[in-house]
Every structure is written in C-alpha cells, then in structure tokens.
Amino acid sequence: MNERGQSLPILALVFVSIVAIFSLVVDGILYFADKGAAQLNLDAACVAAADGTDFGYALLRNWDYSGWDYGTWPGEHGTLRSDLGGPHDLYLAQFMGVRHASIYVVSRCTVALKGPLPICVKEPDVLAGVGTGTEFPILGEGVEATESRGSSFSGACVPQIWCSNTDCEPKTFFEPTTPANSPNLFKDTWEDTVLGLAGSPLVPIGGRIPVLDGVSNRFEAQAVGDHFAVGDHIILMVYSGVIDAPDPSYGNWENVEITYYVEAILTRFDTNTVFAEFVRVIDNL
Numbered sequence: 001m002n003e004r005g006q007s008l009p010i011l012a013l014v015f016v017s018i019v020a021i022f023s024l025v026v027d028g029i030l031y032f033a034d035k036g037a038a039q040l041n042l043d044a045a046c047v048a049a050a051d052g053t054d055f056g057y058a059l060l061r062n063w064d065y066s067g068w069d070y071g072t073w074p075g076e077h078g079t080l081r082s083d084l085g086g087p088h089d090l091y092l093a094q095f096m097g098v099r100h101a102s103i104y105v106v107s108r109c110t111v112a113l114k115g116p117l118p119i120c121v122k123e124p125d126v127l128a129g130v131g132t133g134t135e136f137p138i139l140g141e142g143v144e145a146t147e148s149r150g151s152s153f154s155g156a157c158v159p160q161i162w163c164s165n166t167d168c169e170p171k172t173f174f175e176p177t178t179p180a181n182s183p184n185l186f187k188d189t190w191e192d193t194v195l196g197l198a199g200s201p202l203v204p205i206g207g208r209i210p211v212l213d214g215v216s217n218r219f220e221a222q223a224v225g226d227h228f229a230v231g232d233h234i235i236l237m238v239y240s241g242v243i244d245a246p247d248p249s250y251g252n253w254e255n256v257e258i259t260y261y262v263e264a265i266l267t268r269f270d271t272n273t274v275f276a277e278f279v280r281v282i283d284n285l
Helices: 003-050 055-062 092-096 123-129 183-195 217-227
Strands: 069-074 079-089 100-110 114-122 135-140 161-163 171-173 208-210 233-239 255-269 273-282
Touching: 003 055, 003 069, 003 079, 003 100, 055 069, 114 123, 114 135, 114 183, 114 255, 123 135, 123 233, 123 273, 135 217, 135 255, 161 208, 183 217, 217 255, 217 273, 233 273
Parallel strands: 114 233
Antiparallel strands: 069 079, 079 100, 135 273, 161 171, 208 255, 233 255, 255 273
16 A cells, blocks of 8 residues: 555645645734834824814824724714724735635724813913923912902802992893802802813903802812813913902902913813913914
C-alpha cells in the first residue's frame, strides 16, 4: 500500500488550513486596527461637533472617510450621538473569496452648554483675566466687591428687578417677581433662572439690578453645579466692582450697574465657589 500517495492530500489540506488561519489572523489584525482608528477619529469628530465644529469636516480632516456613511444627531441628557460605517478591504483572505468586511462604530459625547447666568463679576477681574487662561472665582467665596458699604457680595444678581438709580428706587419688576415677593422667593427665582426656568437672565448695558443677599454660598454654587459642568460656556454681566448701598439700606436694595458682558468657561466647582476663565468681552448682544 502506497502511504506516500495518501499523505499528499493530507499535507495539502494542512497547508491550505495554515494559510487560511494565517490569512484570518493577518486580516483580522488589520481589520481591528482600522476599526480602532475609525473609533478614535469618530470620537474626535463627535467632540468637535459638540464644540460647534462641522462634524463632516472634522471627520474628513482626521481621515479620508469620503466613501463611508456617517452622521450625528442629538442624544439624551445633553449628549451627541455619532456613527460611522463603511467597507474594509481584506487582502490574504481574498483567495477564499472574501473580499470585504464592514466596519461600524458609534460614539457619544457630551455637548457643552452655552448660556447666560444671573451672575455679576467685577471689571478688575475681567480685565486681568480675559484671554490669559487665568482662573477666577465668579460665584461664592472670594468674589467680594471692590467697594461696598453693605454686606459682602457673592456674585448672584436678580435680573428680574431693575433699579432706576443708585438707591434702587423706584424699581421695575418682571415676572415672576413682584413688589410683594418675599426674600425666599427671590432666592427661588434666581435658582430657576440658572436652570433656565425663569427669563430675563441679562440686563441691558447701563441697567442697574439688585444683588442677591442673605443666601449661602453653598446654595448658589450647588445651583450652578447641578445644571452646568466644567467646560461649559457662559455669559456673565460685568459691573465696575462698586456696589451701591443706600444709606440707610433698609427698605432699599444694594445694586450694581451693568457695564458690559463677558464670555467665560467654567473651570472648577467646590462646595462654596464656582470658578471660570474669562474668554472675551461682549459689548453688545
């Protein structure tokens, strides 16, 4: 019996199997490398889109996905969802008749909030910080006014009440505030303004508004921290650093004059303070 003749088909089968396994390993490595690159580039494009850059431009700039399907749309809870799918060319596996494999990746990123806050920051800090990347406290501890005859100032203002002069008399009230509101309701209105549930977050340049008094730094910092996050862009009102306090102040309200606005980026929160970097001055809206 010729065993040599019988072993040739076995050797051929073993050789084909080895080549097939080798092909799958090599093509598999290349496939997952391309999929990993696609995931990284999609993540970068998603973040760019969340910051306001055109998603398609950001994706094509990082890698040539011109023949692929891609898209992005709003997700849940302040997120952005993006997907990317396209063909991956196989090489060694082609001898088995397999020429292409599909790649599909999904990314989800957080969209930075952008909006105004009922917070007044003093001009000396703004002028010292705009464009420098320097961090300043904007709400809570460390934001006291440069000059004030009244109580310490924590940065919170009530934009639903406009003062006619430095004595804050007479006053103009905007919903939901009224002349009969209690101080606690002003506190609630301020928090609702932070959350976007109450309007009038900004006052026109030259307008005067009362400062929010008798509220803890912890309450104010927590209200902002519950709705905003580090990296969010905000617009704040700027005042000279001087708080006008009627003498006697009982029956009238300490108030500030709005000189312009400033765009800022939130950088840090702690229990009693909110910190930000000032990006640019805004002298009109």
